[in-house]
Amino acid sequence: MMRDVAKQAYEATKIGATGWMRPDATKGETLEGFQSVFHSAQAMQDAGLILIQQVHRESASGKKLIDAIQFMRAK
Incomplete structure (x- = not known):
């Protein structure tokens, strides 16, 4: 099961702070698989979270x- 990179990065970042979402090769994550994280991040932005x-x-x-x-x- 693939980890939710966007959710984990969001939860690890304080409100008003800057964070990064990146694939983790040590967990078997690939650049190709990471492309879906961008769609999750866009949805989080549309919801006003980031x-x-x-x-x-x-x-x-x-x-x-x-x-x-x-x-x-953002919240």
Whole structure:
């Protein structure tokens, strides 16, 4: 079962603070699988829980996959 990266990052970040969502290779998470985390983060932003500040895309594969999301916890 895959961990909920977005929820864990949200819960680990204090209100008003900045946090990061990233895949954890030691837990078997891949860049391809991490793309769904971006959709979760967008839903959290739409719900007013976070404000996405930066989305980083990798360049190594040539696919420009999202490999990190910086956010501020709003509530």
